[in-house]
Amino acid sequence: MAEAVESPGDPGTTTPRPLFAGLSDISISQDIPVEGEITIPVRSRVREFDSSTLNESVQNTIMRDLKAVGKKFMHVLYPRKSNTLLRDWDLWGPLILCVTLALMLQRGSVDSEKDGGPQFAEVFVIVWFGAVTITLNSKLLGGNISFFQSLCVLGYCILPLTMAMLVCRLVLLAEPGPVNFMVRLFVVIIMFAWSIVASTAFLADSQPPNRKALAVYPVFLFYFVISWMILTFTPQ
Amino acid sequence: MATVDDLQFEEFGDTTTSLAADPDATTISIEDPGETPKHKPGPLRGLGREEDDELLGNDDSDKTELLAGQKKSSPFWTFEYYQTFFDVDTHQVFDRIKGSLLPIPGKNFVRLYIRSNPDLYGPFWICATLVFAIAISGNLSNFLIHLGEKTYHYVPEFRKVSIAATIIYAYAWLVPLALWGFLVWRNSKVMNIVSYSFLEIVCVYGYSLFIYIPTAILWIIPQKAVRWVLVMIALAISGSVLAMTFWPAVREDNRRIALATIVTIVLLHMLLSVGCLVRSRSDALLVCFRCHAKTSNCQTPWFFKSWLPGINIVLNRLCWMRNNSHENLVVISEFT
Numbered sequence: 001m002a003e004a005v006e007s008p009g010d011p012g013t014t015t016p017r018p019l020f021a022g023l024s025d026i027s028i029s030q031d032i033p034v035e036g037e038i039t040i041p042v043r044s045r046v047r048e049f050d051s052s053t054l055n056e057s058v059q060n061t062i063m064r065d066l067k068a069v070g071k072k073f074m075h076v077l078y079p080r081k082s083n084t085l086l087r088d089w090d091l092w093g094p095l096i097l098c099v100t101l102a103l104m105l106q107r108g109s110v111d112s113e114k115d116g117g118p119q120f121a122e123v124f125v126i127v128w129f130g131a132v133t134i135t136l137n138s139k140l141l142g143g144n145i146s147f148f149q150s151l152c153v154l155g156y157c158i159l160p161l162t163m164a165m166l167v168c169r170l171v172l173l174a175e176p177g178p179v180n181f182m183v184r185l186f187v188v189i190i191m192f193a194w195s196i197v198a199s200t201a202f203l204a205d206s207q208p209p210n211r212k213a214l215a216v217y218p219v220f221l222f223y224f225v226i227s228w229m230i231l232t233f234t235p236q
Numbered sequence: 237m238a239t240v241d242d243l244q245f246e247e248f249g250d251t252t253t254s255l256a257a258d259p260d261a262t263t264i265s266i267e268d269p270g271e272t273p274k275h276k277p278g279p280l281r282g283l284g285r286e287e288d289d290e291l292l293g294n295d296d297s298d299k300t301e302l303l304a305g306q307k308k309s310s311p312f313w314t315f316e317y318y319q320t321f322f323d324v325d326t327h328q329v330f331d332r333i334k335g336s337l338l339p340i341p342g343k344n345f346v347r348l349y350i351r352s353n354p355d356l357y358g359p360f361w362i363c364a365t366l367v368f369a370i371a372i373s374g375n376l377s378n379f380l381i382h383l384g385e386k387t388y389h390y391v392p393e394f395r396k397v398s399i400a401a402t403i404i405y406a407y408a409w410l411v412p413l414a415l416w417g418f419l420v421w422r423n424s425k426v427m428n429i430v431s432y433s434f435l436e437i438v439c440v441y442g443y444s445l446f447i448y449i450p451t452a453i454l455w456i457i458p459q460k461a462v463r464w465v466l467v468m469i470a471l472a473i474s475g476s477v478l479a480m481t482f483w484p485a486v487r488e489d490n491r492r493i494a495l496a497t498i499v500t501i502v503l504l505h506m507l508l509s510v511g512c513l514v515r516s517r518s519d520a521l522l523v524c525f526r527c528h529a530k531t532s533n534c535q536t537p538w539f540f541k542s543w544l545p546g547i548n549i550v551l552n553r554l555c556w557m558r559n560n561s562h563e564n565l566v567v568i569s570e571f572t
Contacts, residue, residue: 118394122394137361140318140319210325210326210327211324211325212326214325214326214329214357221361221365232375
């Protein structure tokens with residue numbers, strides 16, 4: 001590595017010299033080679049921007065993303081105070097959950113168009129526009145969470161309700177009756193509470209302390225509406 | 237090294253004593269009536285308000301308008317501009333909701349609770365909650381009415397949500413717009429002491445709709461008498477909040493115009509409450525009213541002349557209809 005000969009003034013000396021005054025005194029003698037190799041020490045964890053991910057197999061790529069999504073599902077199911085969901089946000093999980101929920105909630109036939117349950121597009125729109133509205137609300141109240149992080153958290157916390165939908169679908173295969181309804185009601189209430197707890201665990205810290213309730217209430221309303229749609233689902 | 241004496245704070249004393257020492261010194265006094273209520277929560281708030289409520293109604297309007305203008309300093313295309321509309325804390329929102337539930341004569345909702353800090357959080361989320369409360373309670377009441385009938389197939393009526401949302405949000409935004417325009421027009425003709433900004437009117441309307449949320453939830457009870465009593469109570473409370481808010485803004489005006497304004501406000505509110513809360517009987521009620529208007533040759537607007545008799549007729553028909561399980565079309569043929 002070449003070294004430049006320079007003589008800046010000592011900062012601690014008595015006379016204050018103007019900055020960079022010594023630069024004009026720099027001289028590089030000709031016999032010192034000013035060439036070399038600049039290498040960045042390679043870190044042990046390969047980053048995504050590293051070009052080696054281009055050469056990996058498709059299975060590796062897909063499995064990496066799926067593992068990330070699965071890890072976040074685990075975080076939702078066992079909510080603890082961690083910011084994995086916030087730090088490495090992605091919208092794959094919310095998309096999968098939303099599509100699953102909308103597919104299961106849509107009414108089957110086009111005959112009953114007059115009044116009935118929501119269509120696929122309606123569920124989709126409710127989930128995504130609801131999440132966007134809640135995110136805007138929390139940002140307007142002064143929260144310091146980014147737009148997509150909040151969408152990610154709200155989308156992932158639909159997982160308990162999607163599981164409730166699956167259970168309700170299975171329960172509805174049995175004969176209808178008040179017992180049937182009670183079981184479904186119980187399951188939906190438990191999963192609703194779980195969703196609220198999970199999303200509050202992630203979102204509450206990003207709000208100013210005197211506005212936490214204002215930011216959490218729309219989340220409550222959002223999951224309540226989704227739970228209502230799940231509970232009142234009747235197969236054709 | 238500074239000595240201990242240098243670190244002592246120097247007491248300048250009260251302004252009065254300083255002025256006595258040097259009468260010619262210039263003094264600056266800064267009063268900020270819009271800000272003091274925010275920094276004194278709790279019991280002090282109530283005391284302060286009772287005292288100067290009379291004064292505020294008369295000569296504070298231009299000061300608060302000036303302060304309201306100073307707040308929105310960012311240009312409207314930045315995010316910070318819209319953040320100023322959400323500058324409320326949890327306890328402030330609760331206080332405003334409490335104020336809308338307990339209208340006390342003589343206390344102006346805007347002056348007491350809003351105080352040139354109108355927020356859009358309350359109106360927006362109260363309207364959203366109300367939309368879903370109406371849809372869910374309408375659904376549930378239909379379900380409970382038909383409980384036990386084997387042939388009844390339960391449908392979650394999802395279309396009602398979008399219709400209810402359109403009606404309620406239109407009411408919560410367009411009526412304040414019209415009212416604000418009207419008040420600005422009257423202000424140009426007659427010098428009113430009290431004037432409200434558009435956002436304050438939206439705020440009042442939004443918070444006054446809060447009483448309809450528990451009303452919609454209690455609407456599940458299938459007794460008609462209970463339902464109409466609930467509607468009357470809700471209408472009385474929210475109508476009185478609105479009337480007491482807007483009375484100081486129009487009382488300087490011509491007597492008849494002032495009264496007409498207040499009556500119109502209450503009437504629109506009544507239309508909203510009846511229109512939304514009787515949706516559980518589906519379109520039968522509205523269809524009946526329209527048919528009644530078409531068939532009777534009223535010269536005056538139909539709802540003034542035939543409101544009460546119309547309700548009686550419709551209620552009788554609805555009971556008969558339910559017992560006989562006829563379609564809604566039968567009601568139309570009854571009137572034509």
